[in-house]
Amino acid sequence: MDIEYFLELFFSGLTRGSIYALIALGYTMVYGIIQLINFAHGEIYMIGAFVALIVAGVCTIYGLSGFAILVLAAAIAIIYAAAYGYTLEKIAYRPLRGSPRLSPLISAIGMSIFLQNYVLLAQTPDFLPFPRLIPSFAFMDPVAHIIGSPELVILITTLITMVLLTLLIKKSRVGKAMRATQQDLSMARLVGINVDRVISLTFVIGSVLAAIGGVLVASYIGQVNFYIGFLAGVKAFTAAVLGGIGSIPGAVLGGLIIGWSESFAAGYFSSDYEDVLTFVLLVVILIVRPAGILGKVRKQKV
Amino acid sequence: MVRELKQSLLISLWFVFLTFPLLVVRVNTIENVVVWRWGNILWVAIGAFVLSYCWRYMLARRKRQTRKAEEGVDTRGPLQAALDNVQLRNRAMAVLLVLAAIFPLVFDTYQTSIMVTALIFVVLGLGLNIGVGLAGLLDLGYVAFFGVGAYTYAILNANFDLGFWMVLPIGGVLGCLFGVLLGFPILRLRGDYLAIVTLGFGMIFKVVMENWKTLSKGPSGIANIDRPGLFGLEMTLEQSTVFIYYIIVALVILTIIVTNRLKNSRVGRAWIALREDEVACVAMGIDMARTKLSAYALGAFWAGMVGVVFAAKTTFINPAGFTFMQSAIILSIVVLGGMGSILGVILGAFILVLLPEYLRAFSEYRMLVFGAAMTLMMIFRPQGLISNLRQIYQYKGSKDKTAHDG
Numbered sequence: 001m002d003i004e005y006f007l008e009l010f011f012s013g014l015t016r017g018s019i020y021a022l023i024a025l026g027y028t029m030v031y032g033i034i035q036l037i038n039f040a041h042g043e044i045y046m047i048g049a050f051v052a053l054i055v056a057g058v059c060t061i062y063g064l065s066g067f068a069i070l071v072l073a074a075a076i077a078i079i080y081a082a083a084y085g086y087t088l089e090k091i092a093y094r095p096l097r098g099s100p101r102l103s104p105l106i107s108a109i110g111m112s113i114f115l116q117n118y119v120l121l122a123q124t125p126d127f128l129p130f131p132r133l134i135p136s137f138a139f140m141d142p143v144a145h146i147i148g149s150p151e152l153v154i155l156i157t158t159l160i161t162m163v164l165l166t167l168l169i170k171k172s173r174v175g176k177a178m179r180a181t182q183q184d185l186s187m188a189r190l191v192g193i194n195v196d197r198v199i200s201l202t203f204v205i206g207s208v209l210a211a212i213g214g215v216l217v218a219s220y221i222g223q224v225n226f227y228i229g230f231l232a233g234v235k236a237f238t239a240a241v242l243g244g245i246g247s248i249p250g251a252v253l254g255g256l257i258i259g260w261s262e263s264f265a266a267g268y269f270s271s272d273y274e275d276v277l278t279f280v281l282l283v284v285i286l287i288v289r290p291a292g293i294l295g296k297v298r299k300q301k302v
Numbered sequence: 303m304v305r306e307l308k309q310s311l312l313i314s315l316w317f318v319f320l321t322f323p324l325l326v327v328r329v330n331t332i333e334n335v336v337v338w339r340w341g342n343i344l345w346v347a348i349g350a351f352v353l354s355y356c357w358r359y360m361l362a363r364r365k366r367q368t369r370k371a372e373e374g375v376d377t378r379g380p381l382q383a384a385l386d387n388v389q390l391r392n393r394a395m396a397v398l399l400v401l402a403a404i405f406p407l408v409f410d411t412y413q414t415s416i417m418v419t420a421l422i423f424v425v426l427g428l429g430l431n432i433g434v435g436l437a438g439l440l441d442l443g444y445v446a447f448f449g450v451g452a453y454t455y456a457i458l459n460a461n462f463d464l465g466f467w468m469v470l471p472i473g474g475v476l477g478c479l480f481g482v483l484l485g486f487p488i489l490r491l492r493g494d495y496l497a498i499v500t501l502g503f504g505m506i507f508k509v510v511m512e513n514w515k516t517l518s519k520g521p522s523g524i525a526n527i528d529r530p531g532l533f534g535l536e537m538t539l540e541q542s543t544v545f546i547y548y549i550i551v552a553l554v555i556l557t558i559i560v561t562n563r564l565k566n567s568r569v570g571r572a573w574i575a576l577r578e579d580e581v582a583c584v585a586m587g588i589d590m591a592r593t594k595l596s597a598y599a600l601g602a603f604w605a606g607m608v609g610v611v612f613a614a615k616t617t618f619i620n621p622a623g624f625t626f627m628q629s630a631i632i633l634s635i636v637v638l639g640g641m642g643s644i645l646g647v648i649l650g651a652f653i654l655v656l657l658p659e660y661l662r663a664f665s666e667y668r669m670l671v672f673g674a675a676m677t678l679m680m681i682f683r684p685q686g687l688i689s690n691l692r693q694i695y696q697y698k699g700s701k702d703k704t705a706h707d708g
Contacts, residue, residue: 120327
């Protein structure tokens with residue numbers, strides 16, 4: 001076996017996987033708190049990527065360059081994704097709190113379709129090339145055939161983001177409130193936590209993570225269109241289920257497993273069935289261990 | 303008043319901010335040009351302002367209605383009340399039947415062909431309604447069963463020269479089989495997992511059909527599928543369309559009768575019970591696995607059958623016709639019409655298929671509107687346009703003997 005080829009696949013899988021993990025975190029956090037699959041989460045990711053593309057495009061034309069664009073585009077994309085996530089929750093999910101389980105899920109699917117077509121109509125149905133914003137570092141040259149500069153940047157960014165997120169949840173006051181709400185929503189309300197605000201915040205944090213993922217993946221793959229959010233969203237959700245939905249380390253693990261399995265399958269076999277692999281994996285996991293790898297098996301209380 | 307005005311202005315401002323990059327700026331990164339569409343700001347501002355008032359009004363109305371319903375006041379609209387009247391309903395049905403029978407004699411082939419499409423979606427909606435509406439199993443890959451039926455006919459017809467009538471039941475049975483096959487591994491899953499696995503199944507079907515070239519000829523699809531035959535008669539295109547129209551009308555009637563009977567049967571009541579409360583239902587001794595599987599299998603059966611009709615109608619199928627968007631359209635038919643309600647689903651199918659057909663100018667906004675409608679329906683009218691008719695037993699005094707039979 002060619003070790004270099006193996007390493008190349010390993011790192012490309014790691015890169016992909018870490019982006020899936022970023023998106024999966026949004027699913028898992030929302031699901032942990034209100035037991036809802038936020039179907040429109042993939043669309044938030046897509047909107048993040050699109051806003052970054054628009055900002056980058058405008059900046060390039062008006063003469064900014066390089067690193068400044070990357071920071072500006074990422075910042076604005078994050079703000080907008082957070083705003084969309086917040087609004088989405090307010091409009092489509094909050095009025096449905098306390099309705100039968102199927103209602104918010106269908107509402108989420110509706111919003112996913114709506115947002116896709118909103119971007120399609122407001123912008124374009126075609127793929128747009130995303131400017132190469134991540135600079136290539138000279139010190140990466142010797143190993144460039146195994147791991148390139150964009151991959152390195154993505155891995156480091158994801159790592160920092162995840163450390164920050166863990167700190168936020170484990171150490172801060174807000175994080176404590178989030179954990180309490182996840183454990184027992186009505187009890188959290190009784191001890192004086194503003195549950196509505198916590199839920200909004202969860203959507204905002206999830207959207208921020210998705211936007212970071214969106215900007216990174218767009219500059220890595222190099223093109224964006226209105227449909228990228230759908231497949232990425234489904235895969236990220238699969239990652240969240242794989243790792244055990246509701247569990248944050250689980251989402252990261254699940255993302256990495258999916259990233260690697262895709263990368264290795266495409267590298268050693270064929271990429272024809274790449275997208276199917278995720279679902280086969282999902283079905284197998286759900287049969288063998290429905291709670292996911294790191295998920296707790298919850299007993300159903302009556 | 304002032305407070306509401308202020309709130310609406312703020313909402314309007316928020317949406318201007320929200321839609322600014324996507325609606326105002328259009329950048330083309332290939333040619334490096336930016337188009338600024340400042341006019342859109344105005345539309346968004348006015349639109350959001352007006353809609354925020356509507357939103358507030360609707361929310362208040364919803365609150366009033368739930369309060370009324372709790373007090374036991376009749377909140378049915380005039381349409382619903384008319385539908386609950388059995389005599390009126392039977393007459394309306396008779397009129398509809400006559401209209402359906404003479405439709406192709408009055409209208410031309412083009413209209414008939416559109417009607418066939420609408421009726422295909424009626425059957426699909428009714429089939430999905432068994433799973434989603436009655437048993438509460440959300441299926442996001444329903445179109446795959448439709449595809450199974452269509453491909454069954456296309457492949458058997460191309461390779462073994464089997465005729466339409468032969469394949470029609472085979473398509474249904476195969477759809478049914480795939481329903482059971484898919485149902486088995488996910489029996490233990492809760493509703494939301496089910497949604498994602500069925501979504502995956504839908505995608506697997508499409509990808510397999512695209513890549514398994516020896517079986518399905520890949521993305522280019524299968525062409526020249528035979529139209530349905532009638533004792534070997536030679537038919538022109540027009541006659542054939544009319545013939546298919548009558549076939550699908552018959553299929554629709556069959557579906558309506560069967561699903562209606564199923565709904566009030568032992569199995570049907572088990573489905574509804576399962577939808578309402580799974581734990582309680584199992585505690586009452588209902589076999590969950592069998593009940594869920596039967597809902598899946600029966601739903602898939604209709605999709606398989608109507609898939610055969612679809613393939614015979616278009617004479618050409620390819621994997622691109624069986625995407626998630628199709629599943630989403632079928633789902634919105636069920637949601638819009640009213641989950642569990644047969645009449646509602648029929649109405650939903652007509653609205654969703656015929657409106658975009660006749661309002662061609664707005665057809666690109668179709669999915670945008672469907673998506674928004676799904677969310678709005680869930681919030682303001684979860685029971686759909688026509689809610690599920692419940693069996694009403696009325697005591698009409700001692701002279702009326704039918705009351706005892708009912």
